[in-house]
Amino acid sequence: MSEPLLEASGLCLAYGRTTVVHDVDLTLREGDTLGVVGESGSGKSTLARALLGLLPAAGGTVWFRGSSLAGLSRAERRIYRSTVQPVFQDGVETLDPRMTVAASVAEGMRGSRRARAARVRELLADVGLDPRTLPGIEGRRPHELSGGQRQRVGIARALAVEPRLLVLDEPTSALDVTVQARILELLERLRHEHGLAMLLITHDLAVVDRLCAESMVMQAGRVVERGPTRELLTRPAHPYTERLRAAVPQLGGPQLPAART
Numbered sequence: 001m002s003e004p005l006l007e008a009s010g011l012c013l014a015y016g017r018t019t020v021v022h023d024v025d026l027t028l029r030e031g032d033t034l035g036v037v038g039e040s041g042s043g044k045s046t047l048a049r050a051l052l053g054l055l056p057a058a059g060g061t062v063w064f065r066g067s068s069l070a071g072l073s074r075a076e077r078r079i080y081r082s083t084v085q086p087v088f089q090d091g092v093e094t095l096d097p098r099m100t101v102a103a104s105v106a107e108g109m110r111g112s113r114r115a116r117a118a119r120v121r122e123l124l125a126d127v128g129l130d131p132r133t134l135p136g137i138e139g140r141r142p143h144e145l146s147g148g149q150r151q152r153v154g155i156a157r158a159l160a161v162e163p164r165l166l167v168l169d170e171p172t173s174a175l176d177v178t179v180q181a182r183i184l185e186l187l188e189r190l191r192h193e194h195g196l197a198m199l200l201i202t203h204d205l206a207v208v209d210r211l212c213a214e215s216m217v218m219q220a221g222r223v224v225e226r227g228p229t230r231e232l233l234t235r236p237a238h239p240y241t242e243r244l245r246a247a248v249p250q251l252g253g254p255q256l257p258a259a260r261t
Contacts, residue, residue: 002029003065005165005197006051006084010060013046013221019058021046021221028165032197035208035215035229037244043221044201048169051199052086053077082108085158087151089170094154095142101129101153102138108161123156128186148179155186165197172207184210205245209233217241 006028013021021043028034036044049055051062053069062069064080072080088094095104105123106116120138121131129137129152142150151171158166171187172180188211191198200212208215208229216226217240225238236242 004029004063005032005065006199007063008047008051008060009063011047011050011057011062012059013043013050013055014058015046019221021050023060024223026216028197028199030164030197031195033191033200033212033214034198035200035202035212036218037202037205037208037215038218039203039244041220042218044218045169046221047218048086048167048199048201052084052167053080082161083163084165084167085161085163087154087158087166087168087171090147090150090174092142092150094157095150097142100139100141101145104153105156105160107157119160120156123159124153126159126190127152127156128182129153129156146179147175148183151175151179151183152186155190159190159194163196165199167199167201169201170203171200173203187211203244205233217244 004027008024008026011021011024012019024047026034036047038044046055050057053062056070064072064076064084067076069080086094099107101124102117102120105120109116109119111119124131124137129149131137137149142153145153151174168187172183175183184207187198190196191211198211200208202208212229214227215229215232216223217232217238218224219240225232225236225241232241233245236245
């Protein structure tokens with residue numbers, strides 16, 4: 001079995017004196033897909049922030065390739081930041097409004113100007129924004145893009161540093177149903193083509209059903225259930241999971257299987 005890319009052991013997180021995430025364990029290896037599901041306020045996005053190194057642990061440890069995230073050297077932290085990349089809810093959170101699409105995607109790249117420009121075009125094509133069919137896309141700024149286009153640029157920007165793990169925080173919730181389906185198809189394809197591991201933060205069980213082999217459910221900062229996604233959806237063991245499942249809309253998007261009684 002390969003060495004874990006990212007682990008959390010007994011992880012507790014707090015804002016001030018208030019603990020909001022309690023005793024979370026998780027492990028992500030190359031190619032793993034893990035969903036973290038819960039309603040607003042369940043602690044799932046706070047967990048994502050900690051795994052991205054944006055929030056210190058109040059207890060427990062986050063490990064990156066066997067080393068404590070808090071103890072990484074500057075050089076090790078650079079490697080971590082290129083290996084683990086975020087994709088947030090809307091490209092507005094990721095993209096500098098003053099920068100063009102090309103500049104945003106190229107920001108973390110190295111190499112000559114010509115090599116970076118060629119790589120930008122390649123990445124944009126990879127996420128469905130091919131400059132050959134969308135003339136001028138490279139020169140646009142975020143306010144000139146649709147929500148789906150901004151999200152695709154955010155994904156291209158994350159891929160530019162050749163990550164091994166994407167942390168996806170509600171990547172489709174700000175989009176309409178049709179665009180959501182296209183972004184999910186894109187993420188599914190990129191996961192297979194690039195061999196990416198994914199940690200998906202969402203309130204929508206239908207989304208984890210589409211993308212994640214394993215899932216865990218959070219309520220009030222605690223993990224209340226975890227296991228293979230299909231099993232968790234067909235035979236939820238916790239009443240909270242059953243309530244989340246019942247809340248999934250039946251029109252549009254992937255359909256969930258009927259619960260077994």
